[in-house]
Amino acid sequence: MEFDVVIVGGGPAGLSAAIRVRQLAEERGEDVSVCVLEKGSEIGAHILSGAVIDPKALDELIPDWRDSDCPLRQKVTSNHHWFLSQTGKTEIPHALLPPLMSNKGCYTGSLGNLTRWLAERAEALGVEVYPGFAVAEVLYNDDGSVKGVATGDMGVARDGSKKDGYEPGVELHGKYTLFAEGVRGSSSKQLIERFDLRAGRQPQTYGIGLKELWDAPDGQHDPGRVIHSQGWPLKGVAGGGFIYHQDNGQIAIGFVVALDYENPYLSPYDEFQRFKDHPAIRPMLEGGRRVAYGARAINEGGWQSVPKLSFPGGALIGCSAGFVNVPRIKGTHNAMKTAMLAGEAAVDAVLAGRANDALDSYQIAYEKSWVHKELKRVRNVRPALDKFGIVGGTLYAGTDMWLQSLGLGWLLGWTFGNPKDHEKTGKAKDYQPIDYPKYDGVVTFDKLSSVYLSNTYHEEDQPCHLTLKDDSVPIRINWEQYAAPEQRYCPAGVYEIVEAETGGGGLRLQINAQNCVHCKTCDIKDPTQNINWVVPEGGGGPNYPNM
Incomplete structure (x- = not known):
């Protein structure tokens, strides 16, 4: 199948690029063909975010969205920042928070539903949207430029044989291919390495975000209320919680743990469960009903970790490149804006008769954009926590953001580096296991019941998508030296150490791939x-209905 522009990923970035391409083509009286490929069963199925959304990019893309049927309706009405101890909380007065952290004018709601709405707008403009098609391979021309992509075969058994109903993958060729796969996209990871896109840049760093959606108990819902927290239950680890009172009587509650943590016994999932049991938080949930669960990795590297964006035949857009503003805990607006810039560059190139070269104008446009400016101002906030510790780093970050807000950012002209998350993992012998409380089934829950709420489904008789480079490493190194941290950093119970049934006994790693919620944490945090x-x-x- 031939298109002018092929877009991999049907999230906010991919759809914003597609919409912008068609908008510009129509304005110029031209026809530029666009298709969007989405690996989820439907658009929005894999979308998970807090979410408090800055509408800045949406205002540029679809100026009349407020007067339409757009599902983003609930404005933020109050903003709170809590520092938690084990038994209490201290609220930091809003006036003391740097203006850069303000949520004024923002909205809270389901990013998945916003994405579904964007898909409707894209299709109305003539974009071809194909959900249920996972891109398994990047295709290249003889000169090394990206030619397009190929979707994975359907109906392949675990042993590699073809089942009844086998369907081969489809090749989609484009003059330009834009990769909007989200955090740690499998194709994007290959492209970054092949074209050395991180040359001169810092490594990307990540967090894992876990989220639940609750029908709020009577009297505990305050539409538009936004709460962020730091402190307990984490010790010496960057991260914190969020509680967003959204419309329809629902509360989105979640927890983020930076993946540069050292203790291999730490379990982000169980830290989230402890967070919900805090005496300031439990009453918001008790008597309510948990209706959804999910987890997703988050880019945290910031400005200095954004790779080179363009390469021959294509570009990285949205979270495939990593444009999250960590102190604001927002990235959707930046993802959408960079996608729009890439779409504009692609249209110009196609209408100029070009194909398969590097979209250098996109890189230039990004470096002149408000996204670049916004990220550069907060570039040292997240790495300061690693450099100076949680307390010292928080004080540095607050000072830095206040100086930036006062126009004195030039006094802090340096840029801190970022570590590689997996290299920070310590050896088990240097740490003590963490004694997490038992789940009560009221506010705290086990992993498998949570995965059930994510509506996760994989055809069981298919090749395992969680591949090992060396089958001996999980026991020989990960178990022996790190106490098998994959059992704990995975938020879905995918990895288990069990007794081997053959080969003389011993232990083996069991991979329950059918539980995978596609968070990508294992690809990031595995120490080896x-x-x-x-x-x-x-x-x-997963099939997230309202996340």
């Missing part, structure tokens, strides 16, 4: 980088 996440059959994974 032995786990390589590749796409399963299209349509597999």
Whole structure:
């Protein structure tokens, strides 16, 4: 199938690029063909975010969205920042928070539903949207430029044989291919390495975000109320919680743990469960009903970790490149804006008769954009926590952001570096296991009941998409030296150490790939980088209804 522009990923970035391409083509009286490929069973199925959304990019893309049927309706009405101890909380007065952290004019709601709405707008403009198609391979021309992509075969058994109903993948060729796969996209990871896009840049760093959606108990819902927290239950680890009172009587509650943590016994999932049990938080949930659960990795590297964006035949857009503003806990507006810039560059190139060269004008446009300016101002906030510790780093970050807000950012002209998350993992012998409380089934829950709420499904008889470079490493190194941290950093119970049934006994790693919620944490945090996440059959994974 031939298109002018092929877009991999049907999230906010991919759809914003597609919409912008068609808008510009129509304005110029031209026809530029665009298709969007989405590995989820439907648009929005794999979308998970807090979410408090800055509408800045949406205002540029679809100026009349407020007067339409757009599902983003609930404005932020109050903003709170809590510092938690084990038994209490201290609220930091809003006036003391740097203006850069303000949520004024922002909205809270389901990013998945916003994405579904964007898909409707894209299709109305003539974009071809194909959900359920996972991109398994990047295709290249003889000169090394990107030619397009190929979707994975359907109906392949675990042993590699073809089942009844086998369907081969489809090649989609484009003059330009834009990759909007989200955090740690499998194709994007290959492209960054192939074209050395991180040359001169810092490594990307990540957090894992876990989220639940609750129908609020009577009297505990305050529409538009936004709460962020730091402190307990984490000790010496960057991260914190969020509680967003959204419309329809629902509360989105979640927890983020930076993946540069050292203690291999730490479990982000269990830290989230402890967070919900805090005496300031539990009453918001008790008597309510948990209706959804999910987890997703988050880019945290910031400005200095954004790779080179363009390469021959294509570009990285949105979270495939990493444009999250960590102190604001927002990235959707930046993802959408960079996608729009890439779409504009692609249209110009196609209408000029070009194909398969580097979209250098996109890189230039990004460096002149408000996204670049916004990220550069807060570039040292997240790495300061690693450099000076949580307390010292928080004080530095607050000072830095206040100086930036006062126009004195030039006094802090340096840029801190970022570590590689997996290299920070310590050896088990140097740490003590963490004694997490038992789940009560009222506010705190086990992993498998949570995965059930994510509506995750994979066809079981298919090749495992969680691949190992060396089958001996999980026991020989990860278990022996790190106490098998994959059992704990995975938020879905995918990895288990069990007794081997053959080969003389001993232990083996069991991979329950059918539980995978596609968070990508294993691909990031595995201390030996032995786990390589590749796409399963299209349509597999979580099916988030309202996240």
